[in-house]
Amino acid sequence: MAASEAGFDGPSARGIFGDAFRAAQGDRGATTQVIDVSQQALCLNQFHISGISRIRRGFLATLLERLFEAKTVEQAVLESREAAGKLQALGIAKHVVVELDRAEEGREGVDVHFRCEDGSRYVIKTGVDVGDNEGTASVAGRLNNIWGGGESLEAIYSRGSKTQAAFQGTLLVPVDADPQKHVELRATQVALDARPYSAHDDVRRAVSSAFRAVDAAGRSHGLRYLAEWRELCNLGSAASPTLRADAGHTLKSSVEYTFVFDDRDSATVPTSGSIVRATAEVAGLLGGDVRFAKARAEMQTNQRLGKSEWIVSTGAQGGLLWSFDGPRGRSPLADRFFLGGQTTVRGFEHRGIGPHDHNDSVGGDVFYAAGVSLLTPLPYVRTTALKGHLWANAGQLGLLDDRGLLREPKNGPGGGPPGEIRRFFMRPSVAVGFGLVYRHSIVRAELSCCLPLVAATSDRPKAGLQFGLGVQFL
Incomplete structure (x- = not known):
């Protein structure tokens, strides 16, 4: 993996891989220099996250567990992207920019910073659904990231050509900070003709x-x-x-x-x-x-x-x-x-x-x-x-x-x-x-x-x- 492929740019990349950049600059006769830093040893010093109004410490520790275990640049980049993707999939953040930089003077390793755009706290929507020879109109409201761990609470009310009235309330709680695993609690009431x-x-x-x-x-x-x-x-x-x-x-x-x-x-x-x-x-x-x-x-x-x-x-x-x-x-x-x-x-x-x-x-x-x-x-x-x-x-x-x-x-x-x-x-x-x-x-x-x-x-x-x-x- 080249430095540009790792997603690094500008002073941050030079701060982490300063020796490699200086070596490349020493060869003044070269017009193009590709540096593979994917297997360079790396240890994570600190993690920073900004732009999110609510996130639980225990959830964050679970989310970043594999990132802190990273031993190489490639592992750190992949785990950072994975964690950022989970934040977006769970609705905690709309967008995440990942930055890696050298640790402060006197400390070893690198710092990782997630700069986030806060996710929506609530959503209200209306819709029309069709299926099983029936059409229904519905109104739904959802609360996102209720306790800072990607939890959501949704309530839906609908009526249709066969559905006289239907209500559904659903609470979703992610397991192990993973959007692909969750516990679901649901209550429903429906009257069908x-x-x-x-x-x-x-x-x-x-x-x-x-x-x-x-x-x-x-x-x-x-x-x-x-x-x-x-x-x-x-x-x-x-x-x-x-x-x-x-x-x-x-x-x-x-x-x-x-x-x-x-x-x-x-x-x-x-x-x-x-x-x-x-x-x-x-x-x-x-x-x-x-x-x-x-x-x-x-x-x-x-x-x-x-x-x-x-x-x-x-x-x-x-x-x-x-x-x-x-x-x-x-x-x-x-x-x-x-x-x-x-x-x-x-x-x-x-x-x-x-x-x-x-x-x-x-x-x-x-x-x-x-x-x-x-x-x-x-x-x-x-x-x-x-x-x-x-x-x-x-x-x-x-x-x-x-x-x-x-x-x-x-x-x-x-x-x-x-x-x-x-x-x-x-x-x-x-x-x-x-x-x-x-x-x-x-x-x-x-x-x-x-x-x-x-x-x-x-x-x-x-x-x-x-x-x-x-x-x-x-």
Whole structure:
């Protein structure tokens, strides 16, 4: 590493590496002199920081621990940049300039000075979010660096087309002065209108605590404890017997682990990369009214065809919910999976695949879905944000009780659970179609012409035009 590459300039660099500069100046015949000082021995004498109104001493000691262990110039530069980057990532500083200079007369080593621009203490913003066939408007306020260690407290209130009202308060506390590791405390209350897909309202009040971390390979890990009070209420006059049987209050106490790896170049319309997301949840071990194990996994890959603008995307999802209340125990409706709609299996109504009781979608305990898409450039269209879209989707959703895959054997061969499970996997609901995809910076919009090819008697196929907004699509 040359002196200029190390980020030093002017008197500060000359003060630290005076002998090297004087040696270079002694060769008057040279017009250009490159000095590699990356491995020159160095010890840190003092650290100074200015421009920040609030920073905790213990947090600062943790942040600078590796910087004070630096033995060479290269190590000091890298650790200084790392520490400065963490200050900015945690919102403690908006901008940091790092300076290294020789220690005062009579002292050995160098001094490091961080000259910072103080971070914002609070933020208030409004926004519009879309996803899962719903649009919401929200107002949010956030307090930053509450106790001088990068902590933040955020409150969000939102309303939407299905969300009658929702409030969320979140406290984030960094661990080891690392923005990639934090403890999260959260409280939420949300009231959802499930109509017209199911004639009821869903009210949820929850508190949770979690630890989340991102490792060196970019993989995210999260471990969460959740206590949630759910109420299925305000049933319509035409509510089905299933809804009436599940109406009322339930208390869930669960532990959940989440894994995510995402190296896509875009979260909305990626052209390369893949994502893998998996969640495992166990409820009832620490109390509560419901007892089950639940797992869900999804993956997506995206590949450009050669150097063209043609992009192939493939995706698959699957999930299993197993009640601990006996082999034929019925799972709570509030925890089941739902399938169908523009963001999952296109060509069907939202929540239109799987079991229904009268007009109510009642969800399922096991599901799978797969899809393949081809994004194409459009003639006479200069922007790459708008593309053509050819797709094929398939999926199925079922219950694991005496009404579903574990129903009593029928008369004749092929009945009972083995036959039902075989049919479940061999006869998915299928749709194909074509349309347009528009990539916005925060959302993906699709307009598709859908043709359902295979549908079960309980499904709600939807042929013709279908419009979707969201971030995650199959």
